[in-house]
Amino acid sequence: MRDFRKYGVWEQSHKLVLELYRLTKGFPADEKFGIVSQIRRAAVSVATNICEGCGKASERDFARFLGISFGSCQEVEYLTLLSKDLGFLDGHSYDLVQFEITSIKKQLYHLIKKLNAES
Template sequence: MRDFRKYTVWEQGHKLVLELYRITKTFPAEEKFGLTSQIRRSGISIPTNIAEGCGKPSEKDFARFLGISFGSCQEIEYLMLLARDLDYLNEANYDSIFLEIVSIKKQLYHLIKKLNAES
């Protein structure tokens, strides 16, 4: 069994979620059950699926959950673009989040590739 806390990508995903919560606090109240909720749920999915995958017995299963995390990164990438275009998010925050997402996606991609080669 793997310890999800030992994965840098999980730690970075966790930090991203904390940042997403901080940023979405400033979103308009009418977005509470819309964009704000969707961003938070998508963000939480990244480290959650890494953690859940760590509990799976095979490399293939672990890789599948990492793939779900990767998809959630893609979703966050779009939702942040939307938030920026709606003027809920300034350019500096958008750029910072975008760089974090790219970093997480690269790590996930390489880990998935490694796991798939081992199975």
């Protein structure tokens, strides 16, 4: 069994969740059940699926959960773009989030590739 805390990609995704919770506190109240909820769920899904995958016995199952995590990153990427375009997220915050998402996606991609080669 793997310890999710030992993966840098999990640590970075956890920090992203905390940052997105902080940023979305400033979104309009009428978006609480819309974009705010969706961004938060997608961001949490990135970190959660890494954790869940760590509990799987095979490399193939671990890679599958990392793939789900990657998909959630894509969702966060779009939702933050939408938030910026709607004026809920300033350009600087958007750029920082995008940098983190890109980094997480690269790490997930390489880890998935490595696991698939081993299985």
